Amino acid sequence: MSKRIEVKDLNIYYGKFHAVSDVNLVVEPRSVTAFIGPSGCGKTTTLKMINRLIEPTSGRIVINGD
Secondary structure, eight states: OOOOEEEEEEEEEETTEEEEEEEEEEEOTTOOOOOOOOTTSSHHHHHHHHTTSSOOSEEEEEETTO
């Protein structure tokens, strides 16, 4: 069963450093999504938050309604 991923106003701080700022994203079932950007822009950190390897400071991650 395919799952929809929704990210709403995702933020993370490392101390006073704002590493990821207000990310909003919807990944529809059976779609391909690529994260493209320069080194240090927060791509890996965002993926780690979606996979629950690290907890976001604020915002919401909804996977298939949960």
